[in-house]
Amino acid sequence: MTHDLHSEGPMPEEILEKMEKYVNPGRARIYRLLGMDSVEWYGQGSTVRDTAGKEYIDFCAGYAVMNAGHRHPRIVDAVRACLDRMGLSTKTMISPGEVAVAERLAELLPGDLSMSFFSATGAEANEFAMKMARAATGRKNYVATLGGYHGKTMGALSLTAKGSYRDLFSPLIDGVEHVPFDDLEAMAAAVDEDTAAVVLEPVQGEAGARVPSDDYLAGVRQICDDAGALLILDEVQTGMGRTGANFACEHWGVVPDMITLAKGLGGGILPVAATVARPRIFDIFDENPYVHASTTGGNPVSMAAAMAALDVLVDEALADSARDRGRIVLDRLNSLRERYPEVISEVRGLGLLTGLAFTNPSGGLMVLSELFDRGVLVIPSLMDWTVMRIAPPLNIDERLLERGLDILEEVMADLAPTIAELG
Numbered sequence: 001m002t003h004d005l006h007s008e009g010p011m012p013e014e015i016l017e018k019m020e021k022y023v024n025p026g027r028a029r030i031y032r033l034l035g036m037d038s039v040e041w042y043g044q045g046s047t048v049r050d051t052a053g054k055e056y057i058d059f060c061a062g063y064a065v066m067n068a069g070h071r072h073p074r075i076v077d078a079v080r081a082c083l084d085r086m087g088l089s090t091k092t093m094i095s096p097g098e099v100a101v102a103e104r105l106a107e108l109l110p111g112d113l114s115m116s117f118f119s120a121t122g123a124e125a126n127e128f129a130m131k132m133a134r135a136a137t138g139r140k141n142y143v144a145t146l147g148g149y150h151g152k153t154m155g156a157l158s159l160t161a162k163g164s165y166r167d168l169f170s171p172l173i174d175g176v177e178h179v180p181f182d183d184l185e186a187m188a189a190a191v192d193e194d195t196a197a198v199v200l201e202p203v204q205g206e207a208g209a210r211v212p213s214d215d216y217l218a219g220v221r222q223i224c225d226d227a228g229a230l231l232i233l234d235e236v237q238t239g240m241g242r243t244g245a246n247f248a249c250e251h252w253g254v255v256p257d258m259i260t261l262a263k264g265l266g267g268g269i270l271p272v273a274a275t276v277a278r279p280r281i282f283d284i285f286d287e288n289p290y291v292h293a294s295t296t297g298g299n300p301v302s303m304a305a306a307m308a309a310l311d312v313l314v315d316e317a318l319a320d321s322a323r324d325r326g327r328i329v330l331d332r333l334n335s336l337r338e339r340y341p342e343v344i345s346e347v348r349g350l351g352l353l354t355g356l357a358f359t360n361p362s363g364g365l366m367v368l369s370e371l372f373d374r375g376v377l378v379i380p381s382l383m384d385w386t387v388m389r390i391a392p393p394l395n396i397d398e399r400l401l402e403r404g405l406d407i408l409e410e411v412m413a414d415l416a417p418t419i420a421e422l423g
């Protein structure tokens with residue numbers, strides 16, 4: 001790897017001061033507090049370098065976005081080739097990219113999930129799914145799960161149960177009930193003839209890689225069918241190979257009525273999201289083609305990135321790679337748990353969506369901060385800060401993966417006694 005790309009740009013402190021002034025003072029404070037005041041500059045594969053030339057092993061992939069690694073050459077080339085020809089869409093002429101990606105998604109997704117609407121973010125994909133569920137069923141209510149994370153726009157936030165994200169913004173969308181995840185009895189009690197849709201993640205990502213019991217997803221499918229409600233699976237984080245299958249619902253052979261995708265769909269290069277539905281759900285576009293729309297959704301450049309990301313997913317068998325590397329990670333995390341039971345309460349995960357639950361929330365943050373210092377990037381879980389997540393690119397080199405895990409082991413050996421004292 002070359003080391004000739006250091007920035008001549010401003011120093012971290014200068015940027016943090018401007019972040020305080022122009023972007024988000026609280027975030028600037030967190031960077032300072034955790035000693036994570038480095039500026040990202042160069043990413044390639046599973047490593048990132050800061051402006052000072054320090055290299056980091058990327059164990060978070062931008063919150064499960066760079067499934068194919070940073071700047072995968074095939075995806076970069078596809079986007080460059082598109083840029084040489086077309087940027088965004090005229091919106092007056094036929095845009096072939098969105099049709100091609102929709103067709104490819106229909107081929108790859110299970111069952112008859114075949115109609116796609118494209119946007120940019122996971123929250124937008126969920127907003128649209130919520131609207132479509134009401135239109136398709138004529139019903140108003142939703143059932144979501146505690147710990148589920150679906151984004152922070154008004155509708156998506158209504159599905160996201162965490163109070164500290166919601167309290168300032170109420171009233172949110174009416175008629176959303178939250179039930180415990182992985183609890184079929186609670187789900188059955190909540191779903192009725194007024195339920196438009198059940199919305200959940202097959203594996204809860206931001207709750208800290210929570211994997212349900214084997215019969216859960218099929219059970220929810222049955223409950224929805226019995227009540228005439230739709231099942232929307234939010235695979236914004238679990239999709240695109242992350243859990244060891246192209247789409248996590250495939251682990252349990254369950255086909256939802258709608259699936260939402262984002263993050264990895266843009267190949268780590270561009271923001272791309274999709275809501276993919278069974279055909280009849282899109283019938284409302286027959287009546288009114290503009291009932292829902294996005295000016296930039298499905299644009300040529302984003303679609304070039306998405307098509308290349310799907311090609312890489314399949315051709316490079318990223319899901320298999322996630323499954324195999326996920327086993328390595330879980331084995332190493334489980335052995336850490338055996339060694340430090342007073343500090344690590346649980347190890348969770350499927351594929352390369354894995355989490356290490358600490359007995360004390362500060363424990364996870366201390367480890368995260370120390371790992372950063374020693375050149376490994378990991379992430380906390382937005383819905384449960386006790387869980388530190390390891391979610392690297394799915395094609396991370398195995399030696400690099402082991403090296404990062406060795407560093408985690410060293411950090412645990414150094415910090416476990418202090419964390420244990422926190423109680």
Ligand code: PLP
Pocket residue numbers: 063120121122123124126149150151152201205206234235236237238262263
């Ligand atoms: N759904 C899930 C499962 C997510 O993990 C996220 C983001 O982490 C979202 C939705 C929201 O996606 P975005 O931040 O792109 O709006």
